[in-house]
Each structure stands twice: as structure tokens, then as C-alpha cells.
Amino acid sequence: MSDNTTAVSYINAMGCKSLECNSLTQEIWNWAIVRNIWLSATHIPGSSNDAAVQLSRDLKLDLEWMLSVHVFKRIVALFGQPDIHLFASRRNAQVETYVSWKPHPMAKFVDAFTVDWTQFFLLCISPFLSYFQTCAKNNPKPGNRNFDNPEVDNSAILNSCAGPSDRHTTSSRGFCSESCSSNSGRSSSTTSPTGVTGMQIIRQSLQKSEFSPDIVEIIMNSWRDSTHKQYRVYINKWLQFGSERSHDPLRPTVRPVLFFLHSFFEKGLSYSALNTARSAVSNIDTNSSGDADHTPVGKHFLVCRYLKGVFNKLKPVPKYNNYNIWSVDTVLDYLSLYWPLDKMTLKELTLKLVMLIALTTGQRRQTLTFLDMSEKYMQSNGECFNFALTDHLKQDRPGKVFGNVRLYMYPVKELRVYETLNYYRKATENLRNSTRLLVSYIKPYRAVTSSTIGRWIKTMLGQAFNE
Secondary structure, X not given: OEOOHHHHHHHHHOOOXXXXXXXXXXXXXXXXXXXXXXXOOOEXXXXXXXXXXXXXXXXXXXXXXXXXXXXXXXXXXXXXXXOEEEXXXXXXXXXXXXXXXXXXXXXXXXXXXXXXXXXXXXXEOXXXXXXXXXXXXXXXXXXXXXXXXXXXXXXXXXXXXXXXXXOOOOOOOOOOOHHHHHHOOOOOOOOOOOOOOOOHHHHHHHHHOOOOHHHHHHHHOOOOHHHHHHHHHHHHHHHHHHHHOOOOOOOOOHHHHHHHHHHHHHOXXXXXXXXXXXXXXXXXXXXXXXXXXXXXXXXXXHHHHHXXXXXXXXXXXXXXOOOOOOOHHHHHHHHOOOOOHHHOOHHHHHHHHHHHHHHHHOOOHHXXXXXXXXXXXXEEOOOEEEEOOOOOOOOOEOOEOOOOEXXXXXXXXXXXXXXXXXXXXXXXXXXXXXXXXXXXXXOOOOEOOHHHHHHHHHHHHHHHHHO
């Protein structure tokens, strides 16, 4: 059983159009045929597939980390290629043969403590630092390995998931020299030394400053979800940049930040993208110690001057052209064809309502997703629907919050958004499972996102001008 309809379709049809999916399906069926197994896939809704969903979402990001590539290559050049990677996963294995914590089809073994380590030249990067330190201290003889006291002196580089001051390395037989030891705590190409990525870097920095969890949570809420998504990309790129150039990504300074921004400029990114990258990296520099003379790296005068230079160097380009400009009259004429309301399908009714709301209010897609039909947020006086929004908008600021959205009667009956909304409420009353105004016109009739609303609007515009 699978909650992925594409996987179910490909398995049952033994392949289809996509070359990549078809190849994978063929590999699965060849495996089954050799073992005289017949496969039959059945779809199970994600909401009912609790076990698989929990396993796929319960990621232990503090354990999913690895040595940076250049450090690993130095170790291999000095001491040779390890045979196997202990305490690894498909995400961070740096040797083709690895031992996973839980069963996985790509792992050679499961549970490193059940494997005889004496038969391998092994790489070990483990979060269980204190345990291995104790093992190494209690078992100093090389080659004396057993499952009660596994001796790791001969093979391992052990990195803690704690901060730099807590990092240690245990090695013997020269597997990792002193210089390698100092680098062994560095991150992989997309993770910090603690295995954390994205905005969680900032959360971790605040937590280390001994703020209470409630204070940290409120500070993290100062960035909206959309900002978290924007910053995540550039923070991860910054972590990779720092790893490749031996900079400490958790303590950004002016010189590395300028090189980082310039790398984006050379790739042709816009001023807006560089400014987002600057802001993302600057937020890592939290100054949680409260130094009064501290200047965030993003506000350093050289960084600000660089961004201003980029702005002056990149000439403005037209935001709109003839292909982006459309006539409202053409769209209204097309919408008037969708009449009477009781002769329309639910899809047609939904698209018409969305287009009318967008035209009569001039609001962003995000605003339309915050329209709610519950009594707390929606009121009607027979001539107007008045909606209070359920969340802050992108443009909201402290002391400047957007007001209500009002939908009035329109003089042309075919284009009355008030009447269309009323009919839409009745048509979806027994179908919807959400109080949000706009829901999908197909099962399971859930509340839609801003991207779906944008696609609906584009669909109506395309149909209007093609007509």
C-alpha cells in the first residue's frame, strides 16, 4: 500500500511514460520476478497511513551530519579508503558500504554494535561521543575489540553534536592527525557543525544563550513562514560556502560575507536576491551576549556599500510588457458568460468566484486564502460581505495592520460577486471540511493555498483571452 498515487499507477501498469519512473518500476518488477513474487499496489490515503508518515517526517536532523568533503578526502589520502561507515544513513554515508541505525535496503548491516569491527578498516562518526570515549579509555590495547567494550582507537573520528567547545576526537594508529582533528567537527556541504540547517541555526544560537524556550519561540516567530523559506535557502548556501573555504559559518565576518554575496552577483542574481542573502546571513549573527558596540555583519558599512553598488550597477528592467497587460473588460465579458449560476459546474463556479473577488478587491492571493466563513470572521448585511482576516498579511507591520475585505453588490447581475459567493456557500456546504471560503472543487474539498488560487486566476485569464 502507498499514499503516492503515481507509485501505485506505475507498479500496477508495470511502467509508463516517465523514463526515470519506468526504469525504477522495471527494476522493482525484475526483483520480484526473480523471487517469484507478484506485485499489486493499492492506494491508501496519507491521513490513514500514520506509520509511514511518522517515519518519513520524524527526521533526526541532529544526527544527520557528516564530515565536509575536503576533510574526508584529506583523511582518505593520508590513511586510505575505509571499508565501511558505521552509524550512517543514506543521507550522510561517505562510504558506499555503511551500517544504518534502523533497517534500510541500501545498508550492508543494521546496528553497528552487532557487527564485528575487527574485519573492517572503518569510518565512525557517531553522536554517542561519551560512550566511545569511555570505551577507548577502558580498552587501550589495539585490536582488542568486543561487543561489550568496542575499541575504536584504531579507526574512528568521533564528532559530537554539541558546540565547538564540546567537540573531541579519539584516534590512534594516526587515522586522523592533529590538523584533521581540528577540522573533523566541521559541517558537511549543507549543514552546520551541529548538524542543523536553515533558520534552526538561529534557534540554536539563542538556546545556547540560555534564553527560556518561550522567549526563543517568540523571537523565532518574528520571522514569518515565508521568510523562513526564503532564508533557509541562503543560510544553507552560506553553510556550504563556509565549509568549502574553512570559515566559521556561525560567526560571519565582513570579508567572507562580501565574497559570498559576490559569488551570487557573478552568477547573475538580482539585487533583491543578494539583499535577501545578506539579511539571512546577518541574522545568524545574533549578538546574544548583548555587546553594546556590536554591529551586525549585514549592517557593516562595507556590506551596505557593496549592496548599493550592486543596485547602481544593475540597470532597471521593465516589469511589464505587452504580454503582461490585459484588459479587465475582456475578462468581465467572459465572466458574464458563466450564467445562470445553477447551470454551472462546481469548477466553473469556483473559478468565477475567485476571479470576481480578485477583480473587486485588488488583493494578493495570500489575502484570499485568509477569507473565512465562520461567524467570527464573516458578517453579512444583505448588501455586503465583510471579512476579517484570519492572519497577518505580507505587508502588515506593527501599528499598521490591514483592515477588512468587503464584497459589495455589483450592478450587473451576471457579475455580482455577492450573489456568486452566496450560491457558492450553498453549493459547497455539504462538501467542504474547512471553514475557509475557498476550497478545492475536487475531493477531498480542502482549503486551497495561494499557489492554487494563482493558478485558477491564470486559467481564467487564459480562457478569457483565448475565447
